[in-house]
Amino acid sequence: MFDFANSGYTTVVITAIFNAYFVAVVADNQDWGTFAWTASLAVSYILIILTAPALGAYADIYAMKKRLLLLTTIGCVLFTALLYFVGPGDLWLAILFIILTNFFFGSGENLIAAFLPELARSDALGKVSGWGWSLGYMGGLFTLGCSLAYVTWAQGKGQEADQFVPVTMLITALIFAIACIPTFLYLKERALPQLHQTSDHIIRGAFARLGNTLKHVHHYQDLVRFLVCLVFYQAGIQAVIALAAIYAQQAMGFNTTDTILLVLLVNITAAIGAFIFGNLQDKLGHVPTIALTLIGWIIMILLAWMAKSSAMFWLAANIAGLCLGASQSAARALVGVFSPSSRRAEFFGLWGLAVKLSSILGPITYGLVSWMSRGDHRLAMLITGGYFLIGLVILMRVDVQRGQQAALYDPEK
Template identity: 75%
Template sequence: MDLMQVQDKSRYLAPGVSRREVWSWAMFDFANSGYTTVVITAIFNAYFVAVVANNEAWGTFAWTAALAVSYALIMVTAPVIGAYADAYAMKKPLLLISTIGCVLFTALLYFVGPGDLMLAVVLIVLSNFFFSSGTNLISAFLPELAHGEALGKVSGWGWSFGYVGGLISLGLSLAYVTWAQGQGRPAEQFVPGAMLITAGLFAISSIPTFLFLKERALPQPHPAERHVAREAFGRLLVTFHHVRDFRDLVRFLACIVFYQAGIQTVITLAAIYAQQVMGFDTGDTMFLVLVVNITASIGAFAFGHIQDRIGHIPTIALTLGGWIVMVLLAWMAVTRPVFWLAANVAGLCLGASQSAGRALIGYLSPDARRAEFFGLWGLAVNLSSILGPITYGIVSWISGGDHRLAMLITGSYFIIGLMILMSIDIQRGRQAALNISPPGERLTGNR
């Protein structure tokens, strides 16, 4: 899908923002989506359980625990990194560091073979840490690129384009895996090659972002004797002190923790569920995820326009209803067609809910503290990334591998998220963001 073919896009963009710059911003979504698609969702997670952990009963729990460690690290660092990026206008340099880190540690997954549990865990923790840090930073550019009433559209363009990148990365990996399987090679001989493909595509596709995306933020006033870490923590403490001024943002962050717990469970364990419950092999699973990426791209693009038309809350509520339907279909599925239907419902809801959530955070964030508030968004998402998959892993372990029960329990997170969502007042939250003082002044807001 060509992002630049939609008519009159310029009226959605902030003054001074070119179409090329929006494209370069969206190219980062294109670039990093291969990591989620290939490493976390389609290939390496199932490889970890089946080959690295030798299909032991604790394999799924070990995978979710490794991810939980990485998300815990991100939770601790994301708001501080965001506060530092705002104070010193350093979003772009930090984004470059996170990209190099993710590409490097993804490429090193090439060396993980049967029984290399500790190596696999360390590399997954590091690669996922850098990936998630980069996701928070690139998202903080969104409010600089689009008008407030068009955040849903522009976020949707980026997320939709991102799924195209995931499709290409997975498609190249699928072609390689199909060829390798045709040569009679086992998984330990072809899965590592897919890691190199993913890392290489990430590195190449992110180049336009660093060439054309501008750092519009300006460094803010600092103490004469500056202590970078202390100042970043200080800004964060001020935000927490005034958190009552942003009660609707806080409610949405709580909502995110729960509904993203369900989403992150599906992303993290989709391939494992497909293979352990539905009997899919590696090729079947990769083809399934490839098709789901198409529906996810359509969902992100379409719902981005719907969001700006019907509103943020109704759009997210609609997607959460879809997620609940998806969980019930997956839980009941005994035939592949029903499971395929569930997977594609998940795809539509995945693209829509991810894009809509990012746009709403941008709508509720003060101009002077965008990276910091997107860091808080990252904190919420990563807390959910611990809560959901760990719950699934524990349930499947305790129940002796009952993945259907674990999937059914996952649905409760979407229900809780929907209940919290209904308590949010969008206009009050937007007004709180607009009442923030100019950069460098003390944080103030509605009482």
């Protein structure tokens, strides 16, 4: 249910509506608008990178995943609602609120992921992760559908984007706040405080624990290798997520309604992809599943780059949807396989660090190329897509069985 709740944020704010609004209305379609958007996201991800591993270590030591998840959820909901006040020319206000709301979202994403190994057997991590991610895309679909209904009504009344887009931010915040309630009512914190460490100063203890893990990182070589792989292929994914609506409008000439309909359909195919591949992953294997999705991503990039008609672009977008759900779910499950039982939040903090680093690398690459090429979004998409190929090459050197054995090692024991 938390996957259902928080997916509306990424779908409406990052992927479908506010990003295009930021470039077209807030930045007034200036050449630097796309770069300003990607740079704002980059700052939020840098903040997450600086805090995620220590936050995860703290959550493990004190068994505080659920409480910290509540704090990050409140922060994300609050600052998403405050985006209502962003209008034409309010560049710095938009940047500030996007940095804060995305920081809280990303921190919460790491914490909820760390619950996965507590909720599923090791031989069912892919399946359960796929269920959650599939339901998440249904949540994104629901929030975007509510936003589309409002946008359609508002446009029928003759309203402009600066009138109806801010209201979609309130819709998104409200649905997130309501849909996450079951999580905080029923989800149990099954981890226990690690009492032998609680005498330390909280922050110092968390960083000391993280330092100890890094000192023994050579024991987790397959986890490290996969995290490096993740940085590269997620760079491509994060660029698509953050810039899909911008590409659709700037390169393909889509309007707001077309873009929302496109993302609605992509959410359906993403849910299908997460569900199907989640069930296949535990049988087919984690690495082969991820490899298949990366090949799909490469095909999608080439189709989007070549697309002259909307039909080809719609095909590319739906291939992206199938691969998106599958690759995101599969990566979360594989990190669960590689994580020692006493350090799950900490290791998922490292997973979050890798994803957030990729969230800087991919969108910034796209933004810089589009800026330097004076708005050539096709070239930006093609160059950013090269990250999928690099990720595929690195993935071939990940040994799941060896990584699973390494997870039995705990530096504290």
